[in-house]
Amino acid sequence: MKEKLAGVVLGAGLFCFALAAVVTGYLPVAHLSRIEYKTLEQIAPEPSSEFKDLARRYPASFGKHYGKPTAAAFHKALRKGRDIYIAEACWHCHSQFIRPVSNEDVRFGKVSWAGEYMNEMFLPHLFGTRRVGPDLIRENGRHGNDWHAAHFWDPTQVVPTSVMPRYPWFYDGAEPNARGIAIITYVQWLGSWATPEARAARAAATSASAKKKETR
Amino acid sequence: MSAASSKAAPAKAAAAKDDGKGEASAAPDASAGPLVDRKAIKAHMIAGFVFFFAGLFAGMLYALQFSRLYPFPGVELLSPGRVRMLHTQSVAYGFLLNLFMACMHWIIPRLTGRPVLSKKLSWIVFWAWQATIAAVGVTILMGYGQAIEWGETPTFLDPVIILGAALMIANFATPIIKAAKGKKLYVTLWYFSAMMIWLPLTYAMGNFVPQYFVPGAGGAAITGLYIHDLVGLTITPLGWGMMYYFVPIILKKPIWSHTMSLVGFWGLAFFYPLNGVHHFFFSPIPMYAQYGAVMSTIAVELVVVTVIANFFMTMRGSGGALKSSLPMRFFFTGMVLYGITCLQCAFQTTLTFQKVIHFSDWVVGHAHLVMFGVFGSWCIGAVVLLWPKVTGRAWWSHKLNAWNYWLTTIGIVVMFLDLLVAGMVQGYLWQNLSPWEQSLVSSMPFWHLRSISGIAIVSGQMLMAYNMWMTARQPAEAGAPARAEKAEAMGAAVGAS
Numbered sequence: 001m002k003e004k005l006a007g008v009v010l011g012a013g014l015f016c017f018a019l020a021a022v023v024t025g026y027l028p029v030a031h032l033s034r035i036e037y038k039t040l041e042q043i044a045p046e047p048s049s050e051f052k053d054l055a056r057r058y059p060a061s062f063g064k065h066y067g068k069p070t071a072a073a074f075h076k077a078l079r080k081g082r083d084i085y086i087a088e089a090c091w092h093c094h095s096q097f098i099r100p101v102s103n104e105d106v107r108f109g110k111v112s113w114a115g116e117y118m119n120e121m122f123l124p125h126l127f128g129t130r131r132v133g134p135d136l137i138r139e140n141g142r143h144g145n146d147w148h149a150a151h152f153w154d155p156t157q158v159v160p161t162s163v164m165p166r167y168p169w170f171y172d173g174a175e176p177n178a179r180g181i182a183i184i185t186y187v188q189w190l191g192s193w194a195t196p197e198a199r200a201a202r203a204a205a206t207s208a209s210a211k212k213k214e215t216r
Numbered sequence: 217m218s219a220a221s222s223k224a225a226p227a228k229a230a231a232a233k234d235d236g237k238g239e240a241s242a243a244p245d246a247s248a249g250p251l252v253d254r255k256a257i258k259a260h261m262i263a264g265f266v267f268f269f270a271g272l273f274a275g276m277l278y279a280l281q282f283s284r285l286y287p288f289p290g291v292e293l294l295s296p297g298r299v300r301m302l303h304t305q306s307v308a309y310g311f312l313l314n315l316f317m318a319c320m321h322w323i324i325p326r327l328t329g330r331p332v333l334s335k336k337l338s339w340i341v342f343w344a345w346q347a348t349i350a351a352v353g354v355t356i357l358m359g360y361g362q363a364i365e366w367g368e369t370p371t372f373l374d375p376v377i378i379l380g381a382a383l384m385i386a387n388f389a390t391p392i393i394k395a396a397k398g399k400k401l402y403v404t405l406w407y408f409s410a411m412m413i414w415l416p417l418t419y420a421m422g423n424f425v426p427q428y429f430v431p432g433a434g435g436a437a438i439t440g441l442y443i444h445d446l447v448g449l450t451i452t453p454l455g456w457g458m459m460y461y462f463v464p465i466i467l468k469k470p471i472w473s474h475t476m477s478l479v480g481f482w483g484l485a486f487f488y489p490l491n492g493v494h495h496f497f498f499s500p501i502p503m504y505a506q507y508g509a510v511m512s513t514i515a516v517e518l519v520v521v522t523v524i525a526n527f528f529m530t531m532r533g534s535g536g537a538l539k540s541s542l543p544m545r546f547f548f549t550g551m552v553l554y555g556i557t558c559l560q561c562a563f564q565t566t567l568t569f570q571k572v573i574h575f576s577d578w579v580v581g582h583a584h585l586v587m588f589g590v591f592g593s594w595c596i597g598a599v600v601l602l603w604p605k606v607t608g609r610a611w612w613s614h615k616l617n618a619w620n621y622w623l624t625t626i627g628i629v630v631m632f633l634d635l636l637v638a639g640m641v642q643g644y645l646w647q648n649l650s651p652w653e654q655s656l657v658s659s660m661p662f663w664h665l666r667s668i669s670g671i672a673i674v675s676g677q678m679l680m681a682y683n684m685w686m687t688a689r690q691p692a693e694a695g696a697p698a699r700a701e702k703a704e705a706m707g708a709a710v711g712a713s
Contacts (some may be wrong), residue, residue, distance in 0.1 A: 005396035008406045012485035017449070020489030021421065025441050028493075028505045029434035037431065056546030063429060087359040089297035099498035102647040114500035117432025124363045124426045125435040127496055131575035132282075134652050144342045161653040163663075164696075169292040192370050 002130025047074035052190035065178035095128035109138035138191040260318035267310020274303035282663040301368040315595035328395035407457035414449035441492030448488035472529035483519030517562035546597025553589040578639025612686035623676030631669040638662035
């Protein structure tokens with residue numbers, strides 16, 4: 001059996017593969033699926049302050065590509081920004097999760113938890129396996145839009161030692177174009193749900209709804 | 217040739233006494249024409265080298281970015297991020313899989329005594345595969361890469377890859393199925409047959425599930441499974457299968473222990489796929505999956521030791537082959553490097569090591585050692601062995617091949633050690649909360665050395681490609697193919713310098 005074709009194909013080929021897929025794939029996935037999956041509209045109902053700031057900073061380009069800084073325009077920019085993040089392989093040099101070891105919480109911020117990834121913006125996930133540049137999942141609020149605009153144009157202008165490539169195709173003339181606005185919006189949005197204010201607001205909302213349930 | 221080859225590989229004769237090899241052996245040389253499609257092998261080797269160079273140059277370019285010497289700054293279609301994806305895809309699917317297909321074209325008909333399903337299909341698979349991989353390269357540069365590591369193939373090309381793999385499998389599985397008929401198979405064919413199940417399952421799982429169905433940490437668990445299965449259940453079985461075939465033939469003696477090959481195969485099948493989560497330690501993937509991955513990874517290293525021990529015990533007393541046979545030297549080097557990567561793996565999979573080395577260049581060094589140092593060495597060794605046979609001409613220059621061996625081996629070992637140290641430097645600088653920029657400044661010398669070691673590898677391979685070209689261009693000597701056959705049958709040193 002163990003040296004014959006049927007044994008090799010069924011035992012090693014199918015059984016061992018399926019066993020591993022169940023134990024290390026299905027089990028964690030089933031476990032995590034108890035967390036509710038959310039759409040972008042659910043997790044980010046309002047346009048971010050950074051997005052509104054981009055509308056003020058680059059009125060011509062912003063108006064041409066995104067119109068007014070509405071929620072719909074915000075979602076369009078975020079989705080496009082995520083796609084650019086994938087297409088340019090940003091995820092090969094920047095990770096998107098904070099580990100509970102090696103002082104990462106001191107350097108970057110709150111340790112990652114499973115719930116923050118259960119939404120459409122992490123389908124596919126963008127955890128990454130290499131950090132040439134820093135982790136980005138707590139990037140929100142770290143730099144201003146002008147810093148990012150200068151940085152994507154030429155990273156060494158703001159970080160002289162940087163080895164990050166330049167992205168001049170994110171710009172038309174002196175203003176970021178549709179792609180530039182999208183990638184800045186996306187990167188600025190990463191971790192906006194993990195700031196102390198956002199977490200306090202969420203906690204308040206959760207306890208309020210819990211109270212409502214109790215009184216009902 | 218076939219008569220001699222069955223004598224030259226007594227291991228096969230012992231393991232597969234009655235698998236129909238008898239009839240094939242009865243008609244020496246006459247069976248060589250229809251049995252093995254030399255033209256297809258030659259084509260796969262040439263295509264493999266074309267993509268090899270695409271991958272090598274892409275890797276070189278990407279390395280230059282780290283030395284701040286990128287020759288095309290600000291060019292969208294040659295952006296370093298995109299070029300990096302071209303590097304991995306070209307090397308995995310273009311270089312390694314093409315050369316593995318070449319080897320399967322050589323090995324499977326010989327072990328089964330039957331030709332592949334259809335010569336026409338071989339060529340359809342060949343051209344479809346090359347067109348697909350070329351399309352992958354172009355579309356990645358155009359900005360359609362997918363965010364799955366080792367699966368950066370654009371989402372719309374994933375089904376095409378699976379279709380191509382299915383055709384390839386149909387072509388190679390047919391002779392195995394026909395020859396098997398309830399009989400015991402030789403160890404090489406265990407690996408090849410299982411791979412034919414694993415490859416499409418792995419590819420479909422890794423490219424579709426995290427992309428469309430499972431977000432976040434669950435998706436990462438599946439991606440880890442995919443990264444690991446692609447290396448462990450596709451590349452590794454092909455490589456090991458190749459070693460189990462070529463080594464006994466060159467050394468003219470059987471594999472040292474049949475029991476150990478059994479342990480190696482079933483251990484690989486059972487433990488290897490359980491390792492996937494070790495690519496995302498300390499992530500929000502449930503901890504039981506992470507602890508499981510630590511233990512099964514250490515188990516895999518124990519399994520791997522059986523294969524390595526089997527190889528070295530087979531080698532015992534035949535050390536002279538390292539001097540007389542260049543392919544054997546490549547195989548041996550790959551096996552030594554394999555031992556090193558696997559030992560490294562057993563340590564780096566522990567959570568203690570992970571705290572420091574994860575996210576660093578340590579991992580990049582490990583990946584290069586296993587994909588290029590091990591499987592690259594084996595594939596290039598196979599080309600050194602088979603190119604004279606498929607062209608019917610002796611090597612134009614043995615010296616160039618020997619140069620390639622040394623440049624490539626020294627290049628990859630230097631690259632590995634360099635990135636290993638760089639990884640620890642980076643890991644400790646991150647841990648001690650130095651400014652991020654310090655990790656870049658301190659990495660610079662290592663990145664320069666990495667580029668230099670890359671130049672050694674690229675120039676070695678250029679010598680090899682030039683040698684292949686000059687060999688094929690030589691006028692075919694009368695009777696050369698027959699002589700090549702004879703030399704092969706005697707397990708002679710095809711690349712001896």
